[in-house]
Amino acid sequence: MTTPPQAVAFPGRLDERTARRRFVAASFLFWLPMGLALAPMVLLFTERGLGLTAVAAVMAAHSLTAAALELPTGGLCDVIGRRPVLAGAGVLDVGALLLIGLGTTGWAIALGMAFMGAARALSSGPAEAWYVDTVHAHSGPDADLRTGLARGSTASSAALALGTLAGGALPWLLGLGPDLASRLRAYTSGLVLPLSVPALLGVLVEIAFVAHVLVALREPPRPPATLRGVLRGVPAAVAGGMRLGARDATVRRILMTASAAGTALAALELLTPGRAAELAGTAEAGAVLFAGLATAGFVCSALGSHAAPLVARLAGGSERAVLVSLAAGGTGLLLIAGTVLSTGALALTLAATGYALVHLGLGAAGPSESDLLHRRVGSAGRATALSVQSLALQLVAATGGLVIGALPAGPLPWLLGAAALLAGAALWTRRTPPVPAPVA
Incomplete structure (x- = not known):
């Protein structure tokens, strides 16, 4: 019997179940600190004295750094291995969370956000690539991937949901005891505020993540990397990835689908806070409603990801599953668009249903x-x-956000996001020929 491609033994090779557990744990541990820091982040920055323009600038430091490093870090991962790059992402996040939680100046906070952007770029792919490599090494290229990928995506969304809830609740709980908050400020000379605590708690989780990566994510030995090899190998890997997107019809569809998802997410992120304030009646109440909606969105994404294997079985394969899932997300945005000019319980119910459908659809499509x-x-x-x-999603999300922000208020911005998702679904109405890719 011949050995299937990639089913090549190496010392300490993991079986599929063990690899899946470790991948899920890595996904959860990486995203939990992000959720913890997310909820109080803007309020913390303003508490440190940053105006809205400065807050936008430090946020841009994150986005621009992530976009600039996305492709080089992916190439680096393919050259030197998954584990060192993923551990490096965790180390950078430790520095980022410390600077965000303790930084008292704009430059320190901006540096922390840039570190976080670099960590985001480094983490974009290594854990998933490690999981797929490990499963292929154990069972060959025809092994089932959807179940593990779905559980990893579910774990990421669940971590964001749990972290957002905890990150929003911790400063509030600390604020219930004025003496405790005052002592916290006094003992740390003002470095630690109640709003800082979630980010600093995230540092401990991130350290656990780095330890997990170094201990649990074993991979086949690679030839020792040299500086010359890295400098030559990274550009070659990046060029190969770009060529693949140009010549492979399925990969082109996937990139265009990512672009459609980026437009939809830009619409949600830009328009939902204002819509929440309209429904709640005041900006303050709207902020609370939006926090609840964001958490609900992460939960729906987790549920959608968990259901992805079932959706694929019912739909008749991954391609049909993407079609059905994106169509559901586009329908959700249409529901929201249809309620923009309405008020009352029915409008709120339809808008909430649409919001859930978008996240369920995107969550189910991803795996x-x-x-x-x-x-x-x-x-x-x-x-x-x-x-x-990832870069296709980020760039189109940024561009789509600019377009959506320039459109007049009303249903039109939501309809643009819906049209993008429905167009993405339409890409999958025709099946592509089953041309196997090389797995070596």
Whole structure:
């Protein structure tokens, strides 16, 4: 019997179940600190004395750094290995959370956000690439990937939901005891505020993440990396990823689908806070409503990801699953658009249903898209391909946000997001020929 491609033994090779557990744990541990820091972040920055313009600038430091490093870090991961790059992302996040939680000046906070952006770029793909490589090494290229990818995506969304809830609740609980908050400020000379605590708690979780990566995510030995090899290998890996997107029809569809999802997410992130304030009656009440909606969105994304294997089975494969899931998300945005000019219980119910449908649809589509991508991409370019996919989403989200922000208020901005998702679904109405990708 011949050995299937990639089913090549290496010392300490993991079985599928063990690899899945470790991948899920890595996904959860990486995203939990992000959720903890997310809820109080803007309020913390304003408490440190930053105006809204300065807050926007430090946020831009994160986005621009992540976008600039997305492709080079994906190539680096394919050259030197998954584990060192993922551990490096965790170390950078430790520094980022410390600067965000303790920084008292704009430059320190901006540096922390840039570190976080670099960590986001480094983390975009290595854990998923490690999981797929490990499963292929154990069971060959035809092994089931959707279940593990779905559980990893579920864990990421669940971590964000739990972190957002805890990150919003901790400063509030600390604020209930004025003496406790005062002592906290006094003992730390004003460095630690109640709003800082979630980010500093995230540092401890991030340290646990780095330890998990170094201990649990074993991978086959690679030739020792040299500086010359890295300098030559990273550009070659990036170029290979870009060429793959140009020549492979399925990968092109996946990148265009990521772009559609970026437009939809831009619409949600930009328009939901204002809509929440309209429904709640005041900006303060709207902020509370939006925090609840954001948490509910993460939960719905987790549920959608968990259901992705079932959706694929019922739909008849990953391609049909992406079609059905994106169509559901587009329908959700249409429901929201239809209620923009309405008030009352029915409008609120329909808007909430639409919001849930968008996140359920995007959550269910993700694992099937990843399953399709990994079947067309070999191990040598896997992390780079994931970085190209992530970059497509980020760039279109940024561009789409500018367009959506310039449109007049009303249903039109929501309709643009709906049209993008429905167009993304339409890409999958025709099946692509089953051309196997190299897996070596």
